[in-house]
Amino acid sequence: MKREKLRVEPIKDGTVIDHIMSGQALNVLKVLKIKSPSEETVSMAMNVSSREMGKKDIVKVEDRRLGKGELNKIALIATNATINIIEEYAVVEKYRVSVPKFIDGIIRCKNQNCITNRDEDVATRFKVESKDPLSLRCVYCGSRTSSVEFL
Amino acid sequence: MVAIRGTLKGRDVISINDFSREEIDHILKVSDCIEKDLDSKFGLLSGKILSILFFEPSTRTRMSFESAMYKLGGRCINMGPTELTSVKKGETFSDTIKVISKYADVMVLRHPSDGAARYASEISDVPIINGGDGTGQHPTQTLLDLYTIKKESKLEGANIGILGDLKYGRTVHSLVYALSMYGIDMTFISPPNLSLPEEIKEDLDDKKISYEECERIEDVIGDLDVLYVTRIQRERFPDIMEYKKVSGSYKITKDMLEEGGKENLIILHPLPRIGEIDPDVDDTKYARYFLQTKYGVVVRMAILGLMLGGFE
Numbered sequence: 090m091k092r093e094k095l096r097v098e099p100i101k102d103g104t105v106i107d108h109i110m111s112g113q114a115l116n117v118l119k120v121l122k123i124k125s126p127s128e129e130t131v132s133m134a135m136n137v138s139s140r141e142m143g144k145k146d147i148v149k150v151e152d153r154r155l156g157k158g159e160l161n162k163i164a165l166i167a168t169n170a171t172i173n174i175i176e177e178y179a180v181v182e183k184y185r186v187s188v189p190k191f192i193d194g195i196i197r198c199k200n201q202n203c204i205t206n207r208d209e210d211v212a213t214r215f216k217v218e219s220k221d222p223l224s225l226r227c228v229y230c231g232s233r234t235s236s237v238e239f240l
Numbered sequence: 241m242v243a244i245r246g247t248l249k250g251r252d253v254i255s256i257n258d259f260s261r262e263e264i265d266h267i268l269k270v271s272d273c274i275e276k277d278l279d280s281k282f283g284l285l286s287g288k289i290l291s292i293l294f295f296e297p298s299t300r301t302r303m304s305f306e307s308a309m310y311k312l313g314g315r316c317i318n319m320g321p322t323e324l325t326s327v328k329k330g331e332t333f334s335d336t337i338k339v340i341s342k343y344a345d346v347m348v349l350r351h352p353s354d355g356a357a358r359y360a361s362e363i364s365d366v367p368i369i370n371g372g373d374g375t376g377q378h379p380t381q382t383l384l385d386l387y388t389i390k391k392e393s394k395l396e397g398a399n400i401g402i403l404g405d406l407k408y409g410r411t412v413h414s415l416v417y418a419l420s421m422y423g424i425d426m427t428f429i430s431p432p433n434l435s436l437p438e439e440i441k442e443d444l445d446d447k448k449i450s451y452e453e454c455e456r457i458e459d460v461i462g463d464l465d466v467l468y469v470t471r472i473q474r475e476r477f478p479d480i481m482e483y484k485k486v487s488g489s490y491k492i493t494k495d496m497l498e499e500g501g502k503e504n505l506i507i508l509h510p511l512p513r514i515g516e517i518d519p520d521v522d523d524t525k526y527a528r529y530f531l532q533t534k535y536g537v538v539v540r541m542a543i544l545g546l547m548l549g550g551f552e
């Protein structure tokens with residue numbers, strides 16, 4: 090664990106997202122809406138050896154503390170990711186992301202006739218019926234989805 | 241009146257799936273009590289107001305609700321087509337719901353988008369009845385369908401066939417879910433392009449409900465206790481000739497029923513029909529679709545009465 094952290098340079102302040110399923114690092118950036126050119130300094134390590142996971146990805150975002158909403162989004166594509174909040178080079182908070190019971194406002198309903206697609210005032214809301222395999226149900230129109238499409 | 245107290249009072253009626261089988265049974269039981277002694281119910285909802293908010297026209301559903309409310313001594317206020325236009329021009333849907341919910345004790349909403357009624361129920365001060373939203377749910381129609389099946393045939397152990405547009409038909413989806421609560425075996429009869437959505441079939445599989453799918457009504461008519469017929473709409477077919485061919489092969493006729501149907505088979509239809517059932521069926525012992533319409537008022541009386549505390 091300690092040795093793995095050295096793979097990417099330590100950061101002073103920000104968020105380290107560790108234990109991302111190998112191959113999902115770029116999707117994590119997409120979910121966090123980090124695009125190039127970006128405001129933040131972002132570093133990434135892909136296909137890093139991991140004792141628990143075999144291979145994993147790591148994303149480090151400097152000077153940005155991840156909020157709860159953003160965290161939920163990551164859980165949908167990287168179930169086992171851990172979040173480390175860093176202040177002055179020290180881990181001040183550490184937690185594993187988990188798929189919440191409800192997901193508000195970040196996923197699109199695949200039903201084109203759903204009120205959430207027809208009326209821009211209506212934010213989406215999904216009930217998580219199963220975490221593994223992922224199965225979501227729109228609380229409004231009732232459509233079920235297993236593939237996540239972000240808004 | 242009967243056992244379970246206050247189950248529906250103040251509650252929304254959005255989807256049939258929000259109700260347990262016991263709750264549905266209770267609504268059907270109350271409907272039966274009302275039907276037996278219709279005149280004594282006048283005045284139960286005196287002073288109560290139902291607001292009717294239809295974002296797409298449905299004269300029958302509207303009139304059925306109005307009739308139910310008036311029979312209980314309540315009154316209705318209606319958003320007319322002119323107001324609808326002004327809603328379209330400016331005010332948001334959520335503002336409209338907030339405002340109109342201040343005028344009434346209960347609201348019935350019809351809307352072209354799926355899930356609109358659920359959303360409205362989140363922002364309304366008064367309970368909402370879903371009068372049909374998009375291709376989604378139409379729970380009062382389902383309850384009146386169940387009531388008709390219970391009264392005119394049987395719910396337990398019946399073999400129920402559902403025919404027509406099973407893909408887009410909103411009454412069909414609600415009904416399938418409701419029948420699945422009663423463990424009823426179903427037969428789905430439709431052209432291949434209008435078969436029941438996979439998602440609903442998966443839900444039936446999860447509940448271990450057995451069902452059969454077929455294309456020709458002639459193949460199964462002899463096994464059915466109830467045949468629920470729905471419209472096959474012209475819009476679903478790119479080619480008019482194809483539509484005519486398909487709709488022709490699903491037409492229910494007197495000869496078909498007399499030759500192949502069980503003695504006590506009954507035919508239901510949510511109406512209006514456009515030729516799916518030949519008018520010569522109307523006077524046969526099989527036809528129950530006009531009676532179904534009459535039961536609709538009774539069932540809506542039960543729902544309104546229970547929601548507003550006129551009945552228990």
Ligand SMILES: [Zn+2]
Pocket residue numbers: 198199200203204205227228229230231232355
């Ligand atoms: Zn939806």
